[in-house]
Amino acid sequence: MGHFIVRRLLISVPVLVLVSLMSFAVIWLVPGDPAAVFLDASATPQQLAQVRHQLGLDEPFHLQMLAWYGRILHGDLGRSILLNRSVTAAIIERLPVTLSLTALSLVFAVVMGVVAGLLAAMRHGGWADQSIMVLALIGLSVPEFWLGLMLIFAFAVRLHWFPAGNFVPINESFAGWWQSMALPAFTLAAVQMGFIARMTRSAMLEVLHQDFIRTANSKGLPWSVVVTKHGLPNALVPILTVIGIVTGGLLGGAVVVEQVFSLPGVGRLVIGAVLSRDFPVIQGTLLFVAVIYLLINLIVDVLYAVVDPRVRLE
């Protein structure tokens, strides 16, 4: 197993180099000048040049790239132009919000998605199967910003069950955190829930038609035991793959959901940075999110190996 993990880690290195190059290239590829964000309509070209100089944007390409690699090799993602603080600190401040949102959404998506998928597979062709698949399709099709606003309208404005978007850190109050996170996490989970439910259903249907299931049935085992003990473990590999992909999707979706629910997470940081061309923040968060994705993929690969010994042996 150790060799397997080391091999997977080594494979990640070229990916990281490529992502870091792409992160650096952002500053040259995206139109718009961060210096312009600081200045108003009466700014002179001299002022613009002065701000560009202060921000180091007038340095030659190769010098900027060398400085970028020099910094990231020391674990320094640079300094935000607009926030006037280190990018690492800005990300770390906001990370708990995004991680807790993603984690709660993942729990919602996996638990509800897998249960719904199992139920649909077990009631294949029946009204429960049809209803679940229709709901899954709706979940997949509804845009997150629209669903978020509808949930705010229903549960915050009408029913007053949840706040309209006031984030409470978990260390301040668990109940407050749960209240502030429930709607955003459900919104974020809705799309992925549908995805997991569909995948679980199709993986289970495939497994349930295998010979060993028929054997288990013919042994007279209860159907619930057949499904949970023999069916589900064998359907886990494709489900795990989907969960890995879904986790990435949740991180991406968090950008929209954080905006709608006014959550102070990494997604808000990225949107603000893109709109103001705060390049160090864009570059830093791009690299940071890439590392998270690689870690998620690594964990999923390790789990494959745990669930399916054939992967280890390959």
Add this chain to the structure above:
Amino acid sequence: MARLTRRRLLQAGATASVAGIPLAATAQSPAPRRGGTVTVALVQAPPSLDAQLTSAQVARDINLHMYETLYARDENAGVVPDLAQGADVSKDGMTYVFALRPGVKFHNGKTMDAKDVVASLERFRKIGLASILLSGVDTMEASGPLEVTVRLKKVQSNFLDTLSSPGTPLAIYPAEEAVKDPKDFKFIGTGPMKFVEYAPDSHATLERFADYVPNPNYTKRDGFAGRKEMFIDRAIFRFMPESGARTAAIKTGEVLINETTDGPTAKQLGGDPSVQVLKLLPFALQIAKFNHSQAPCDDVNFRRAVTACLNAEETMEIAFPDIYKLDGGLVYGYSPYYTKAGTELYNQNNQAKAKEFLAKSKYKGETLTFIVDNTRPPMDTATDLKEQLGQIGIKIDIKVADWPTVSTLGFKPEGWHFWTHGLGIEPYEGPAKLMSIWANGISQTKDDPNIDKLYADLLAELDMDKRKAIFAQFQTYMYENAVVIPLGNYGMFQVVSSKIKNFVPYRIPRLWGTWLEA
């Protein structure tokens, strides 16, 4: 030396009309009540709470509750003393001696003196975002415990305008904070509220500064100056980018002031007794710029054809329904410099005249580029202008991008012919700021010696009446030569809970002078 006090300045601006600013306050309570927390929804997080380092509107919303300046703007944007008692200006206009208000306390308990003022202005000159504002200053010194003397390199008639600018405020900090590295700066000012906490992208909390002594020279709230009495104990500024979430929060009572909302939401909330929908008009002047470096916009006949053709009323009605005012003045109606000079050429809507000018122009039927940022009103403005100009045969291609992209392109001499956007703070601050946009060819991307001369004349002229005459000349020149297309003033809707009393819309959601009902 002529003493420039609040009274003299007010007299100078006596012709100002107050009609421009909506003075209809929220429902009055018989007596102010102290206490309570007010949550204000802002559209985004401020880049910085260090007032000298940002010009963002959202930063101003918070910072101008914490920090004060030597001079400030009154309700009609007139320049009046705030932390200063007044200024003695030498006859040659080169030396300003500021007498400071005694007994002003910083939030750290220290009493403000001349050293703090000099250190703060020096800091601004060194690292302030708009450090160029003080580039005309030769020396600054603490000439007494409560006296600061500033000598200029040359006459700068807008020097007090500069000191009172809310754009990037020349905020006064304690000297020991002013000399610190900006990243170690503690948010300490002299304002009626003091800093409590800042949660990035979430909220900023301020609380009433118990030792604040309202300026005794005033009897009432007046713009960014006046008597700043805080009745509210605590203010939480929440950063909520999503309009729907802000509306939901004000409906649930989580938020008591929504800085801005759109027209349809304002209409929808109009019948809700728990909130009041207020208009802040004017908030900005919508303009369409020509790129004078590019043919055919370098041809005055072409520009005149465009301005003759346009129906500004139609454009404003489409882009800013229910929240616009047709006004050809380049500064707001309440400014002492406001003039109608040249405005007979505003909103002409005369296609026959436009075609005559077009026939004499260089335009040969080519497609021209109209750049615009991706927010709704400017896009609607561009679309309507394209339609109107299409009727006299001018072909336009609209290119939409986000603000950083458009604003980078818009200062280059190539790649565009037209650009529309709003000017908010410039018409508010007055002629010098407004004229600086076209001085040195900045906005039209090509030098215009006539504009440069008028701008230089204005800066060198100390007499108010003569400055007014220069500005009238400038406005006439802008219209006669179709340098730019002024389309009209637009405003914004603000939503305020009925629990808030005595709130008057202004350029920031001003909390001093307001209170919560019992």
